[in-house]
Amino acid sequence: MQRLSSRYIAGPTLDDALRVVRKLNAKGKLATIDVLGEEITSPDEARAIAGQYLDVLARVDAEGLDANVSVKLTGLGLELDLDLCRENLEAVVGDAAARGNFVRIDMEDSSTTDRTLELYRELREAGRSNTGVVLQAYLRRTLDDVDGLDNVRLCKGIYVEPVEIAYKEFEAVRANYVRCLERIVDEGIYVGIATHDEYLIEEALRVVRDVPRDRYEFQMLLGVRPDRADELVAGGHRLRVYVPYGTQWYEYSMRRLQENPKTAGYIAADTVGRVLKR
Numbered sequence: 001m002q003r004l005s006s007r008y009i010a011g012p013t014l015d016d017a018l019r020v021v022r023k024l025n026a027k028g029k030l031a032t033i034d035v036l037g038e039e040i041t042s043p044d045e046a047r048a049i050a051g052q053y054l055d056v057l058a059r060v061d062a063e064g065l066d067a068n069v070s071v072k073l074t075g076l077g078l079e080l081d082l083d084l085c086r087e088n089l090e091a092v093v094g095d096a097a098a099r100g101n102f103v104r105i106d107m108e109d110s111s112t113t114d115r116t117l118e119l120y121r122e123l124r125e126a127g128r129s130n131t132g133v134v135l136q137a138y139l140r141r142t143l144d145d146v147d148g149l150d151n152v153r154l155c156k157g158i159y160v161e162p163v164e165i166a167y168k169e170f171e172a173v174r175a176n177y178v179r180c181l182e183r184i185v186d187e188g189i190y191v192g193i194a195t196h197d198e199y200l201i202e203e204a205l206r207v208v209r210d211v212p213r214d215r216y217e218f219q220m221l222l223g224v225r226p227d228r229a230d231e232l233v234a235g236g237h238r239l240r241v242y243v244p245y246g247t248q249w250y251e252y253s254m255r256r257l258q259e260n261p262k263t264a265g266y267i268a269a270d271t272v273g274r275v276l277k278r
């Protein structure tokens, strides 16, 4: 698991994340920094995560890096107390606004969807235009959720959801992804196209062909398909890499492993490769 984490996670500290972001920026890639910390159990821990985001925003600003932040509402206290979570989120979004930066609110499992969209809408109604949310194409509700949003990252979705509310077949998720992307683009909503699926990347290139380049971006996870990301950058598209850092790497790594069991093979091959090189 630690081998896995080193592929997908910048490292335990903010310095590690900034080092990775510097390299990405040098290759024309944007970044979004995620402070790992979903397993919080107390208000103080939630406040500490919010504090870490303020540190991230300050360092990104001071170093002139091209990176925004991605937050998980459970990390900011969603399951402890909605008001605490709102307070933490407002603090991070307010600080980002003062620095001309942006906050993406990640989407977690379906028990959080309504609350996440509600907090996002509250912020926008309060005039915070420097924030966006995430929609998951595997959820049957997602096409209806598009209306009224302003800035969306569209992904397939990574949590295990019941069939009553989620498409389960690979092709059904893909088809809904394309449907949702078309609706988002038709409505003129800024979109982050988060996928490594070649079919969806090609479909997205078709859907956005007449969209100005500053109205969309592709997004990929650190450690996944960096060569394809380079090609998109070379093609003149904005491309953002999701850069997680922190000591709470276990949950994040488990999701990557469950999503793509082939990953275990990459780790084995990588380990063997290193041993042989030695």
Ligand code: FDA
Residues within 6 Å of the ligand: 105, 106, 107, 108, 134, 136, 155, 156, 157, 158, 159, 194, 195, 196, 197, 198, 200, 219, 220, 221, 224, 225, 241, 242, 256, 257, 259, 260, 263
């Ligand atoms: P798919 O899983 O079909 O992968 C396509 C191909 O990409 C694979 O065949 C393989 O080649 C490569 N690949 C994919 N994953 C890999 C891996 N782990 N290791 C190695 N190769 C891999 N989800 C969510 O529920 N809420 C969220 O907020 C976010 N946020 C988010 C941000 C960004 C920037 C990305 C890219 C993704 C997310 N996700 C997410 C995760 C997303 O929902 C989804 O689980 C993954 O992106 C995998 O789906 P793909 O569209 O890449 O297709």
